[in-house]
Amino acid sequence: MSIFKSAFMISSFCAIALSAQADESPLTPHTAEYQVNYGSIExxxxxYQLPAPQDNLYQYRFDSDVSLLMLWDKRTVISTFSEEGGQLVPMRYIHNRSGTGSDYQEQSAYVLDQKLVHSRYKDERAKFPYTQDLFDPLMVQLQFRLDIMKGSDKLHYKMLKSGEIDExxxxxxxxxxxxxxxxxxxTxxxxxxxDNDKRQTFFWMSPKLGYLPVRLTHFEKGSKQLDIQLLNYHYSEPIMAQTDKQTTEQPKVAADTPPQMPPKS
Structure with a gap:
């Protein structure tokens, strides 16, 4: 099952860079669909889905359904957060997993006035101090993209996942x-x-698409293990960039020009 866990961790953070003007904001309502491969095997x-906010309350959603032979893994992850001056503020995180092996759920609730986070992973409960640099593993990718657009060179992030804080x-x-x-x-x-080269993870992000990830590859000991590629995207408002033959207003066309959460060491 480590293949599926890695696939989730990578795809859930596949969302810096050199400052370039993006045609869309990462917070523009959008959907993006990806193909997940293990080597050459699909x-x-x-x-990913980000609907329009309601009263500055955003809800970002991730769904995956992957299988290999008799093994399968299905996940739904939802992050609820707000935005204050370009800084995303986490509120609630829910991760449901089912498939081969044990099903489980992970939840976290951010109690900002108490500067506390209540966490439950499987059957384990814990409390963590809340600081402004702490994110859940889904909404952090949007913060990542926002920081890139601002030209930030501090690419360090803390995430609460699986009942632990990782950096x-x-x-x-x-x-x-x-x-x-x-x-x-x-891109x-x-x-x-x-700290070592036993694992390598690369991803490619499109500035024109609000730094939407278009591809991610993960290597173990020099051999490609996972390859995640953008299939299609749709922004609720048409992207201004045009190509020679068409615009990206069509939701099933995903291109700048016609014919994208990593495991820890």
């Missing part, structure tokens, strides 16, 4: 054109910083 799909660092590798079956994208390539 495992299934993952989907992640990232670095910009290069700018790169990414050619996928869904289209061609001008910024990011690497997860680790």
């Amino acid at each position: 495992l299934g799909k993952a989907r 992640y660092d990232f670095k910009v590798v290069s700018k790169e054109r990414m050619v996928l079956p869904s289209g061609t994208y001008e 910024v390539k990011i690497e997860v910083v680790r």
Whole structure:
């Protein structure tokens, strides 16, 4: 089941960079669907949904359904948060997992006036102090994208997941054109910083799409294990960027030009 756990952890953080003007904000209502592969084997799909906020209350959702032979894994993750001056403030996080092996649920509630977070992972309950640099593992990817748009060079994030607080660092590798079956994208390539080279995780983000991730690959001991690629996206408001043949107003076309939460060391 480690394949599916890795697939979730990676795809749930596949969402710096060099400052460039994006045509969309990460908080613009949108959906994005991805193909999840293990090597050359198709495992299934993952989907993100960010509806329009209500009274500055956002709800970001992730769904995945992957399988390999007789093994299967299905997850739904929902993050509720607000936004204050470009800073996202977590409120509630729910993660439901079912499939081969044990089903479980993870929940966290952020009690800001008490500067406390109540956490439940499987049957374990815990409390953690709340600080402004602490995020849940889903909404943190939106904060990540917002920080990039602001030109932030501090790519360090703390996340509460699986009943523990983990810290992640990232670095910009290069700018790169990414050619996928869904289209061609001008991207910024990011690497997860680790203490050794046994694991490597890279992802590519499109500035024109509000730094939406278009691809993520994960290597174990030099061998590609996971490859997650953008299949399609849709913003509720048309993206201004145009191509020679078409615009991205069509929800099933995902391209800059016609024909994208990592395991811890």
